[in-house]
Amino acid sequence: MKHLRMSCLVALIALPVWAGGDSSDGHSHGTPAPVPVTVNAPRAAAATEYFEVVVGLEDKHLVVYVDRFASNEPVAKAKVEVEGAGLKGLAVETRVGTYMMDLTAPLPPGRHPLTISIEAGDTADLLSVMLDAALPVVAEDPARDRGKRTFWGVVGLVIMVSGIRLVARHNREKSHGSLA
Numbered sequence: 491m492k493h494l495r496m497s498c499l500v501a502l503i504a505l506p507v508w509a510g511g512d513s514s515d516g517h518s519h520g521t522p523a524p525v526p527v528t529v530n531a532p533r534a535a536a537a538t539e540y541f542e543v544v545v546g547l548e549d550k551h552l553v554v555y556v557d558r559f560a561s562n563e564p565v566a567k568a569k570v571e572v573e574g575a576g577l578k579g580l581a582v583e584t585r586v587g588t589y590m591m592d593l594t595a596p597l598p599p600g601r602h603p604l605t606i607s608i609e610a611g612d613t614a615d616l617l618s619v620m621l622d623a624a625l626p627v628v629a630e631d632p633a634r635d636r637g638k639r640t641f642w643g644v645v646g647l648v649i650m651v652s653g654i655r656l657v658a659r660h661n662r663e664k665s666h667g668s669l670a
Contacts, residue, residue, distance in 0.1 A: 532597075534604070534619035541565065541608050541615050547597060547623060554581050554589040556608060564588075568610035575602035575621070597623045 533546045544555040556565040564587020581589035602621045
């Protein structure tokens with residue numbers, strides 16, 4: 491019986507460490523876990539000797555960022571036309587170097603070739619981009635992961651206590667059997 495009590499005491503003391511708990515205030519002071527890099531919206535980019543564009547989907551808008559390739563200066567008051575993937579129309583300047591085109595329907599998942607025509611002052615150019623509107627990858631919820639660890643910690647504890655009780659019963663029967 492003394493061994494059973496000692497085993498239970500050791501298991502009780504070791505349980506917080508074994509289950510991943512510690513005496514801290516709920517967070518670790520070590521190096522933080524790496525944050526996964528996610529892309530919130532599909533994007534594509536292209537450049538020529540005159541212009542550089544980045545195209546992105548944001549809600550129900552196609553956004554085109556236009557700057558001069560040589561200086562990275564935003565291009566103001568340009569005529570930006572977009573064609574492809576069932577789209578055809580002018581993108582309206584919302585701020586300097588940012589042009590937006592409303593979408594009547596969201597683009598379906600997949601790769602969409604787009605042709606972008608830019609006229610700024612006496613310079614005109616044609617750029618082609620491939621916009622990949624793949625379905626977003628959903629990362630595992632950290633709270634759910636913690637729930638899994640807790641579940642398996644409880645399962646391990648039940649197995650450990652059951653094993654201790656089984657060994658204690660076996661030892662007790664063995665000692666009673668040798669006395670008789």
